[in-house]
Amino acid sequence: MGLAIQASPHTVDPACASTARPVVNLARAAWDIWARRDWLTKLLCDADAAFTICDHGETWLLVKGPVGAAVASARRIKWHVVSSAFAFRTDDGITINMTETCP
Numbered sequence: 001m002g003l004a005i006q007a008s009p010h011t012v013d014p015a016c017a018s019t020a021r022p023v024v025n026l027a028r029a030a031w032d033i034w035a036r037r038d039w040l041t042k043l044l045c046d047a048d049a050a051f052t053i054c055d056h057g058e059t060w061l062l063v064k065g066p067v068g069a070a071v072a073s074a075r076r077i078k079w080h081v082v083s084s085a086f087a088f089r090t091d092d093g094i095t096i097n098m099t100e101t102c103p
Contacts, residue, residue, distance in 0.1 A: 019073055023088070026070035027103035030086050037099075041086070043067040048081040 026044075029035060047068040063072050071081060078091035087097040 022070040022073040024103050027098045030098035031103055047071040
């Protein structure tokens, strides 16, 4: 997942690693099952829904907790949560499933 983030055309900025850290940490949590998957799914869906409803540039005001930070960070590099909640769709249209792809 880290390589996919670095390969994105929006990652020319050297701060990409720090921007992407919440996304990579979320992927680790999903991969290593740090928390119950149903709990993570609810948090991901809630955060994504909040950002979708209020997508006007004030994304960081809506962040609540580390999962919200991961979703906001993903949106910053033009990634989106897909319906399975354990996958992101990159700006290139590639779907990365966090339970199937090692971070």
